[in-house]
Amino acid sequence: MTSCAHDPTLAVLAGKLEAKRSDCAPLAGKSTLNRLELSRPEPTRYHKIAFNDEAIERLFVTLFLGAHRTPPKSGYLQLEQTTPCQSGSLSTSHRTYYDCYCYLPLYVFCGRHLLCSKLRRSDIDGSAGAVEEVARIIAQIRASWPRVRIVLRADSGFAREALMAWCERHRVDYVFGLARNKRLEARIAPELAQARAAAQAKTGPCSRPATTRRGRNGPSLWH
Numbered sequence: 001m002t003s004c005a006h007d008p009t010l011a012v013l014a015g016k017l018e019a020k021r022s023d024c025a026p027l028a029g030k031s032t033l034n035r036l037e038l039s040r041p042e043p044t045r046y047h048k049i050a051f052n053d054e055a056i057e058r059l060f061v062t063l064f065l066g067a068h069r070t071p072p073k074s075g076y077l078q079l080e081q082t083t084p085c086q087s088g089s090l091s092t093s094h095r096t097y098y099d100c101y102c103y104l105p106l107y108v109f110c111g112r113h114l115l116c117s118k119l120r121r122s123d124i125d126g127s128a129g130a131v132e133e134v135a136r137i138i139a140q141i142r143a144s145w146p147r148v149r150i151v152l153r154a155d156s157g158f159a160r161e162a163l164m165a166w167c168e169r170h171r172v173d174y175v176f177g178l179a180r181n182k183r184l185e186a187r188i189a190p191e192l193a194q195a196r197a198a199a200q201a202k203t204g205p206c207s208r209p210a211t212t213r214r215g216r217n218g219p220s221l222w223h
Helices: 008-014 030-037 053-066 130-144 161-169 182-187 189-202
Strands: 074-081 093-095 100-102 106-110 113-118 149-154 173-176
Touching: 053 113, 053 130, 074 130, 106 130, 113 130, 130 149, 130 161, 161 173, 182 189
Parallel strands: 074 149, 149 173
Antiparallel strands: 074 106, 093 100, 106 113
């Protein structure tokens, strides 16, 4: 297995095919990356590699804003959580739903643009940290595009009062999935019956718009 310090693919992506010195590899090795991970905002005698985590977080949104020549009128942000299993890795915890030891990363996308990537433990609620990240991203977007209409979309793992209340206080529309339950089924019984009848008539999947909503629906793409 090729170490990360000599990985040709990483070298191409980083634009560093050759080392600047004869006594080192072209790329940083795992020890250098670990020193960066354990670094501090300001360099010290024993932590000479420093980084600005806030600047790194803002970079994703900055690149996204720069990809548009003119401000869009509206669009959506998609909240996602994934579970790449990392059995035996440090800081992982067991998540019953997936029956494995893993992390529970938080992502925020806008189309093909990644706006946020946060590594989290898996022994937390799926929406943990979502309010803070959404608030940070939307504040940066509105600083450049003050009139843009933003729609937040997510599955039922993010349908939490704190996140919905934040959206309503800050003029953000949202469309969240809801976990199936008896109370919800009773509220949308007419729509379920209509969808069932339509599916039987066309012998295929069918959907109906629900009339019971808390947020307002919005566009599926920035435009």
